[in-house]
Amino acid sequence: MKLSVNLPRGLVLKNPIVAASGTFGFGPEYKDLVNIGDLGGVSVKGVSPEPWPGNPPPRVWETTGGLLNSIGLQNHGVEAFCAHDLPFLRDTGTAVIVNIIGHTVEEYQRVAERLAKEPGVSALEVNISCPNIKQGGMSFGHDPDQAYLVTQAVRKGSDLPMMVKLSPNVPSPAVIAEAVQSAGADMISAINTLVGLAIDKERRRPALGGTTGGLSGPAIKPIALRVVYEVAQRVKIPIIGMGGITTASDVVEFLMAGAHAVMVGTVTFQYPRRMQEIVAQLPDELLRWGFSSVQEAVGAALPSKRGGLFDALT
Amino acid sequence: MIHLLRVPIIRREEPAPGHVELWLQSPELATSTPGQFADVVTEGMLRRPISFSRIDRANHQVAMLLQVVGDGTRWLAAQRPGTMLDVMGPLGNGFLPPAPARDWCLVGGGVGIPPLYAAVQAWGTHTASRPTVILGARDQQLLLLVDEFQALGCVVEITTDNGTRGRRGTVEAPLCDWLDSHPDGQVYACGPTPMLASVARLTQGRTGIFLALEQRMGCGIGACLACVIPGYGVSGQAGYLRVCTDGPVFRSEELIFE
Ligand SMILES: Cc1cc2nc3c(=O)[nH]c(=O)nc-3n(C[C@H](O)[C@H](O)[C@H](O)COP(=O)(O)OP(=O)(O)OC[C@H]3O[C@@H](n4cnc5c(N)ncnc54)[C@H](O)[C@@H]3O)c2cc1C
Ligand SMILES: Cc1cc2nc3c(=O)[nH]c(=O)nc-3n(C[C@H](O)[C@H](O)[C@H](O)COP(=O)(O)O)c2cc1C
Ligand code: FES
Secondary structure, three states: EEEEEEOHHHOEEEEEEEEEOOOOOOHHHHHOOOOHHHEEEEEEOOOOOOOOOOOOOOOOEEEEEEEEEOOOOOEEEHHHHHHHHHHHHHOOOOEEEEEEEEOOOOHHHHHHHHHHHHOHHHHHEOOOOOEEEHHOEHHHHHHHHHHHHHHHHHHOOOOOOOOEEOOOOOOHHHHHHHHEEEHHEEEEOOOOOOOEEEOOOOOOEOOEEOOEEEOHHHHHHHHHHHHHHHHHOOOHHHHEOHHHHHHHHHHHHHHHHHOOOOEEEHHHHHHOOOOHHHHHHHHHHHOOOOOOOOHOOOOOOOOOOOOHHHHHHO | OOOOEEEEEEEEEEEOOOOEEEEEOOOOOOOOOOOEEEEOOOOOOOEEEEEEOEOOOOOOEEEEEEEEHHHHHHHHHHHOOOOEEEEEEEOOOOOOOOOOOOOOOEEEEHHHHHHHHHHHHOOOOOOOOOOEEEEEEEOOOOOOOOHHHHOOOEEEEEEOOOOOOEEEEOHHHHHHHHHOOOOOOEEEEEOOHHHHHHHHHOOOOOOEEEEOOOOOOOOOOOOOOOOOEEEOOOOOOEEEEEEEOOEEEEEEEEEOOO
């Protein structure tokens, strides 16, 4: 079965399963355990122009069906990434997606320009969940105008295929999606984590060092599907869906909701080989629901595509 | 080399109330260095990091001694011989053995005690001098591996918070005494963070002080940057170190305690 996915600007994924940013390190960490070349792609942990220290620990806390994290985008900066991590990933045969972050519009552009010069980068994923320090710390992803400006700046900085990653912590992610599409984004990735809180009863304080954290894992899957489904009806550009995926069956749901490919995050911590297992099981799972390729399943549950058996009968 | 394994439990014991020791059959895990750990699937979203209490290379066995503190450890403690566990390991760096000519002392609290026992087992006690082991617990019932350390030839000193056995109080007093009488001695410590902070403070200026830390983890293999503690990286700059891959064993001069 044809599993490969063709995306804008010549980006080709050999299959629709991509490691989600922040859960697969900067590349080499999982090399003993995972055959990285078998994955459709790897989105590395967010990379900024200069190193970021991250938040104080504890940085993770388990919740029912989910995981809260407040890593705080710790990374050693784009120069160290290009020198130490990129050479490894470039030789694995997987699509290398670099997740980029910044505190100002200029920082986003700077990191995009730097990566555009580096061989081996397949695409950029613009994480707009960072606090805009010039605008008092509000996240770029929470305002369509800010999201537009960041996207435009990254577009100016690089010709690489570019996806913008949406935050679910806004009333309408689809409005942000429209803004970044009009600013030149080639793709959307969604969703990032949902803001949450846990209490450490023993220490009588919020559990995480960063006070609040981002919720990921199976608990957020219905929200992620809702966002993908809404965004797919509002923009023309392809969507990479994610949020709580743990099985090939989950992947088919995301495809049917309108995603062209998916990212898999939190489940990798418990089962490092789960992404490879999903790749292996996906053909059977697609056939089971009547699809003979990935492409056929994309958007099958959207109102525009339905018109199936039951609609015909009623 | 890190492995993803399915390994059988071959023996189960209850060495203290609320504690269970599980023996696992695994040639891969039996190559571990004392201080290394494994990440075990239980229930919930994440694996549980547990150190090795015994490493038996000859018989391809390891053991884990765990205290029941929550759902994951409760599930593990309820497993019986014959059960297969989903284990990732060996993880982390492990202890460096003591310098041949130097005296050494081990300081353990709670479930920090088991990896120190694995260390003495691996290195033996026929070193410069017999090692002293200082064990601390809230109550005598919670002391772990006392007879086992004695059987290996260690000098064992005990402290309990409530005075039910050994000196009343923390491990600090016996450690101060040992440090006074062993000016060039090395210390290996594992236990609650406040205990490690006081070991670091009391041994300031010495070399060869090794501390094994705990932190909440995500991936266990260095990818997620969840398990960090403040310290000095290779560049010497203050920042965050990963307990799972830079540790769990650190030289005391690498760490910053608040
Ligand atoms: C390197 C290392 C070695 C360890 N060795 C041992 C050992 O030999 N024996 C032993 O009994 N325990 C050991 N621990 C502690 C053990 O990992 C925790 O007690 C266990 O994870 C608790 O899980 P739970 O589900 O029972 O508790 P819960 O409190 O329900 O766990 C909730 C979450 O917090 C995490 N967590 C809770 N306490 C700790 C802790 N102290 N350290 C790290 N994560 C924690 C859990 O992994 C889980 O993700 C070690 C921890 C580390 C980091
Ligand atoms: C520990 C951790 C770190 C993350 N770091 C990043 C990051 O640096 N950049 C980013 O865009 N998303 C980051 N994410 C979000 C994931 O990429 C993904 O959007 C989210 O976890 C939902 O997918 P999942 O439920 O499969 O994990 C992180 C998630 C986790 C759990
Ligand atoms: S637990 Fe992920 S880096 Fe240590």
